[in-house]
Amino acid sequence: MRTVSEQIITRSEVLPIRTQIDLVHVRQRVRTWLSEERFTLIDQTKIVTAASELARNALEHGGGGEMEMSLLAVGARKGIRLKFSDHGPGIADISKAMKDGYTTAGGMGLGLSGSRRLMSEFEIQSSPESGTVVTVTRWK
Amino acid sequence: MVKLLKMMRENQERLLTDWLNGLKAIAQRRDLISDVEVREQARKILTLISNPPPDTVLEDFSSEGWQTVRDQLMAISISRVAHGSSPSETAQFLFSLKPPMFKLIREQLTTTPDELFREIDVTNNFIDAMALHIAESYIESRDKVIARQQEEMLELSTPVVTLWDGILALPVIGTLDSTRAQMVMESLLQAIVQTNSRFAILDITGVPTVDTLVAQHLLKTITAARLMGAECILSGIRPQIAQTIVHLGINLNDIVTRSKLADAFRLALDRSGRTVTQKPGNHTPVTAPAAGVS
Numbered sequence: 001m002r003t004v005s006e007q008i009i010t011r012s013e014v015l016p017i018r019t020q021i022d023l024v025h026v027r028q029r030v031r032t033w034l035s036e037e038r039f040t041l042i043d044q045t046k047i048v049t050a051a052s053e054l055a056r057n058a059l060e061h062g063g064g065g066e067m068e069m070s071l072l073a074v075g076a077r078k079g080i081r082l083k084f085s086d087h088g089p090g091i092a093d094i095s096k097a098m099k100d101g102y103t104t105a106g107g108m109g110l111g112l113s114g115s116r117r118l119m120s121e122f123e124i125q126s127s128p129e130s131g132t133v134v135t136v137t138r139w140k
Numbered sequence: 141m142v143k144l145l146k147m148m149r150e151n152q153e154r155l156l157t158d159w160l161n162g163l164k165a166i167a168q169r170r171d172l173i174s175d176v177e178v179r180e181q182a183r184k185i186l187t188l189i190s191n192p193p194p195d196t197v198l199e200d201f202s203s204e205g206w207q208t209v210r211d212q213l214m215a216i217s218i219s220r221v222a223h224g225s226s227p228s229e230t231a232q233f234l235f236s237l238k239p240p241m242f243k244l245i246r247e248q249l250t251t252t253p254d255e256l257f258r259e260i261d262v263t264n265n266f267i268d269a270m271a272l273h274i275a276e277s278y279i280e281s282r283d284k285v286i287a288r289q290q291e292e293m294l295e296l297s298t299p300v301v302t303l304w305d306g307i308l309a310l311p312v313i314g315t316l317d318s319t320r321a322q323m324v325m326e327s328l329l330q331a332i333v334q335t336n337s338r339f340a341i342l343d344i345t346g347v348p349t350v351d352t353l354v355a356q357h358l359l360k361t362i363t364a365a366r367l368m369g370a371e372c373i374l375s376g377i378r379p380q381i382a383q384t385i386v387h388l389g390i391n392l393n394d395i396v397t398r399s400k401l402a403d404a405f406r407l408a409l410d411r412s413g414r415t416v417t418q419k420p421g422n423h424t425p426v427t428a429p430a431a432g433v434s
Contacts, residue, residue, distance in 0.1 A: 024315055027349055045349070045380035046387060052351040053388075100389050108352040114388030 011071040017055050017084070018064045026055045026067055030082070037071060037078060039140060047080060047138050050118040053111040054084045054134050060105060062086020062132055072137070079120070079139040087131040094126060144198070144259050147248050148190035156183055158240035166232060172223045178233075181216050185237075185270075188212055198262050201269035210273055217277035221285060227278050234271040238264065298323050300331035307339045307408045308332065309401065311376075313346035321357035325364055332370045339408040340365050343401045345376030355390045362395055371411070373397070375404035 011033075015026055030051045034044040051067070058065040065086030072079040091097045098116070103109035112134075116122040121137040148155065159182055160175075188209045196205025220230045241263050249256050298320070303309050310328050314320070328340060342361065347354065362372040374397045377385075382399075385392065398404040409416060 020317060027315075031348075042380045042383055045384050048349050049351045049384045049388065052349055052353075056351075056353065108356050108390065110352045110389045114352060114390075117387040117389065118384065 006074050008073045009070045010073050013069050015067045015069065016064075017058050017066055017086075020059075023052065023055050023059065027052050030069065030080075033069065033071070034080065037080070037140075039080070043138065043140070046118040047082075050115040050136060050138075051082055053115045054082070054136065057111055057134070058084045058086040058088075058132070061091075062088030065131065077139060079137055081135065081137040083133065083135045085131060085133045090128040090130075090132055091124075091126040094124060098124075143249070144245070144263070145190050145192070147244060148186070151244055151248075152186055152190060155237075155240050155244060156186055158243070159186075159237050162236040162239055163233065166236060172225055173220070177219070181212075181219075181233075182237075184212055185209065185216075185234075189266075198266045201266060201273070209270070213270060213274045214277045214281075217274050218281045221278060221281040227275055230278050231271040231275045234267055234274060238267055241267070294320065294323050298327050300327050302331075302335055302337075303341070303405055304409065304412075304414075306335070306337045306412060307341070307405070308335060308337045308370075309341040309343060309405070311343040311346060311401075315349070316347055316354045316357055318353075318357070321354075321361070324357075325361045328361060329364060329368060332365060332368050337370055338412060339373065340370045341373045341375055341401065341404045341408060343376040343404070344374065344381075345378070345401065347376075350381050350385060352388060352390065355385065355388075355392075359392075359395070371396070371408075373404040373407060375399070375401045 013029070013033075015029055016022055017026065027048050031044060031048050034047060039047070055067055058067070063086065065084065065088075068083040068085075070081045070083075072081055096102055098113055099109075100113045101109040112124070115134075115136060119136040119138045121135075123135045124132070126132040156179070160179055163178060163182075164175075192209075193205045196203060200206075201209075216233070217230060220233075242260055245256065245259050245263065249259060298310070298312070300308055300310050308328070308331055310324065310331075312320075312324060316324070328342075331337070332340060342358065344350065344358070350358075358374065362374065365372045372395070374392070374395050377397055377399055396407070398407060406416070
């Protein structure tokens with residue numbers, strides 16, 4: 001089991017999520033990083049897709065926020081962590097929101113649950129005061 | 141005030157020369173715009189300012205009387221955007237009118253310090269107002285250029301092509317956001333009606349990311365095409381996209397899909413009762429005609 005102390009952050013960047021154009025930028029930056037760090041094409045596609053889902057959630061449900069992208073290293077193993085935070089109203093019922101097909105905005109209701117399946121680790125915190133923070137990690 | 145304008149009219153040539161010399165000294169990119177054009181623009185501005193309609197005062201740049209000046213500034217900003225000048229260079233064009241104006245006022249108004257100060261203050265505010273206006277116009281003109289380019293790109297990127305009688309293909313290139321998706325759906329449905337097509341192939345080879353929103357847009361487009369009596373085939377699904385769709389949990393079971401556009405085309409031909417065959421003995425390369433034979 002990895003502990004936090006063993007993880008080293010080798011690279012980090014914060015991108016704003018305020019407009020639809022920012023979503024395009026988020027996808028492009030994540031893809032650039034992943035190809036620079038030599039993630040496989042399948043991993044790239046999965047991670048970029050998850051980033052797209054979560055960034056859109058932060059924009060549409062959270063009224064905008066930011067994404068912090070960090071490159072992790074544990075020994076020789078590399079991974080990427082994406083942390084999406086917004087200052088929106090929070091998610092009322094997280095377990096319900098994580099179910100396939102549950103939507104409040106007329107979407108497919110697969111954004112959160114799908115992103116969890118696309119990534120290795122998935123963590124969500126939400127409260128009406130501090131908004132929602134979703135942290136996802138994928139190891140190479 | 142009236143005195144100031146009269147002074148400007150009488151010394152217009154000198155003001156123009158001083159202004160242009162000042163502009164030359166600070167110009168960063170002389171190659172972008174010709175001296176002749178700058179001279180012409182400066183002359184027009186000077187003439188318009190020194191000959192305003194009656195009852196127009198320099199203290200109020202937003203008044204009706206200065207409309208011609210504002211229009212001229214707008215025209216200048218459009219030409220600057222087209223030439224690729226920066227916003228600060230464009231505003232600088234007006235700011236460099238200040239030194240020659242102040243010089244003129246100091247030389248000719250030797251009455252009282254109070255009056256001198258007032259005229260300089262009025263001139264200063266007026267030129268600032270003009271510079272702000274040209275900066276605003278500059279941004280407005282550039283926004284228009286960007287909006288037009290966006291529209292052009294939208295139109296460019298949604299071509300519907302007829303592959304065969306009754307078989308359409310729509311290659312989608314780039315990000316499929318809500319606006320694009322709407323355009324794609326409209327042009328496809330329109331083409332289905334116009335060409336009486338029974339088959340439509342939606343090719344997503346050029347779509348970099350297929351997330352739930354993109355998938356939803358595709359499903360809606362396909363359902364709409366079905367309602368119009370056309371059978372839709374989704375093609376161009378790359379291996380990594382297929383895996384991602386499965387992990388996301390998107391259900392495409394009701395949709396006919398193929399990995400390549402060629403396969404989708406073959407399927408459409410087959411379903412419409414056609415087959416493609418190779419002619420016997422015609423698979424050797426065609427020889428070039430001998431030279432000199434007409």
